[in-house]
Amino acid sequence: MDPQLLNLHDYHRMARGKLPKEVLDYFEGGAMDEVTLRENTAGWERLKLYYHVLAGIGERDLRTTILGQSISMPIGVAPTAFHKLANEAGEIATAMAARAAGTLFILSSLSNTPMESVFPEAASPRWFQLYIYKDRGVTGELVRRAEAAGAEAIVLTVDAPGLGTRERDMRNRFTLPEGLTVANVTPLGKGQLPDVRGSGLAAYVQDNFKSDLGFEDLDWLCGWTRLPVVVKGVCRGDDARRAAEHGAKAVVVSNHGGRQLDTAPATCEALPCVADAVGDLCEVYVDGGIRRGSDVLKAIALGARAVLIGRPILWGLCVGGKEGATSILEILRRELDEAILLCGCAKLSEIGRGLLQP
Numbered sequence: 001m002d003p004q005l006l007n008l009h010d011y012h013r014m015a016r017g018k019l020p021k022e023v024l025d026y027f028e029g030g031a032m033d034e035v036t037l038r039e040n041t042a043g044w045e046r047l048k049l050y051y052h053v054l055a056g057i058g059e060r061d062l063r064t065t066i067l068g069q070s071i072s073m074p075i076g077v078a079p080t081a082f083h084k085l086a087n088e089a090g091e092i093a094t095a096m097a098a099r100a101a102g103t104l105f106i107l108s109s110l111s112n113t114p115m116e117s118v119f120p121e122a123a124s125p126r127w128f129q130l131y132i133y134k135d136r137g138v139t140g141e142l143v144r145r146a147e148a149a150g151a152e153a154i155v156l157t158v159d160a161p162g163l164g165t166r167e168r169d170m171r172n173r174f175t176l177p178e179g180l181t182v183a184n185v186t187p188l189g190k191g192q193l194p195d196v197r198g199s200g201l202a203a204y205v206q207d208n209f210k211s212d213l214g215f216e217d218l219d220w221l222c223g224w225t226r227l228p229v230v231v232k233g234v235c236r237g238d239d240a241r242r243a244a245e246h247g248a249k250a251v252v253v254s255n256h257g258g259r260q261l262d263t264a265p266a267t268c269e270a271l272p273c274v275a276d277a278v279g280d281l282c283e284v285y286v287d288g289g290i291r292r293g294s295d296v297l298k299a300i301a302l303g304a305r306a307v308l309i310g311r312p313i314l315w316g317l318c319v320g321g322k323e324g325a326t327s328i329l330e331i332l333r334r335e336l337d338e339a340i341l342l343c344g345c346a347k348l349s350e351i352g353r354g355l356l357q358p
């Protein structure tokens with residue numbers, strides 16, 4: 001084990017030293033004052049674990065299922081845009097890392113590599129994240145292509161009817177460098193970020209994404225695809241329940257890594273309300289600020305079936321391509337295993353809210 005790369009913070013530090021400022025700011029940044037961004041990580045840190053002792057724990061079992069598909073641990077890869085900014089191997093390396101770790105891979109709509117090239121490199125479960133374009137034809141075609149390319153669920157991101165103001169990107173006039181595109185929609189004439197005074201991504205979202213997203217769009221998607229639909233970006237129990245009633249098979253408690261509405265609650269605060277509200281209606285996952293295996297355990301204690309990680313995968317990719325991203329997942333697996341042992345549990349189903357209360 002490289003003593004310089006023991007944990008996710010080490011990868012973050014190393015990636016900081018390698019990435020150009022505008023890319024680093026795009027990866028790291030959040031909306032406005034970045035309150036939610038900071039709270040996501042601080043929230044998990046603040047929760048304290050009231051561990052059991054003398055529990056006689058031997059072998060631990062981290063395996064679980066999501067939407068009926070097996071994963072080796074409750075930690076999957078969140079959809080994040082533009083992986084070729086981190087490493088020239090891009091999304092293909094990420095897909096291979098998830099495959100090596102035996103876990104979920106979610107490909108962003110905004111990948112630099114077309115889904116037809118990425119999905120064959122990913123094992124099951126492999127899901128496609130969808131942004132709804134103003135042009136229903138574009139959206140419908142993306143879904144059809146994802147189905148044909150082997151996606152096993154559609155993850156509809158609902159917290160971005162517009163892009164949250166990311167001032168770092170505005171100051172840097174963030175755009176994609178020469179040669180990189182929004183590859184999935186390049187054949188549809190939507191592959192370029194515009195060159196504008198502020199953030200090219202913000203302008204792209206404003207030009208292309210449907211801003212009046214409603215439950216009827218969820219209804220449309222559930223009717224259009226044969227795949228299960230996951231709704232990503234909820235922070236309230238009532239919305240989550242309604243999403244399940246409209247056909248979502250799972251929801252992701254997420255604030256987009258603090259990149260959309262600033263001062264939205266940390267996901268650890270929103271999670272228990274959502275889990276209580278949906279009960280058995282659908283599965284619940286969470287992302288945002290997960291940096292240690294103990295954070296994963298806390299998320300499960302609060303009612304999540306699995307967690308997703310965003311930025312740390314990008315740091316892993318930047319530092320070491322496929323191997324780096326795989327290491328990120330393996331570090332979290334090792335840390336989760338240790339946390340479970342030290343909490344006196346042998347399997348995920350034994351992790352309950354009692355661990356967070358005296």
Ligand SMILES: Cc1cc2nc3c(=O)[nH]c(=O)nc-3n(C[C@H](O)[C@H](O)[C@H](O)COP(=O)(O)O)c2cc1C
Binds near residue numbers: 027080081289312
């Ligand atoms: C650089 C970056 C790009 C992202 N791109 C997308 C995206 O294309 N689609 C999406 O649904 N979420 C996107 N997200 C949000 C992630 O899916 C996830 O919610 C968030 O990163 C989780 O927080 P974490 O980075 O603290 O783990 C992005 C996040 C980052 C940091």
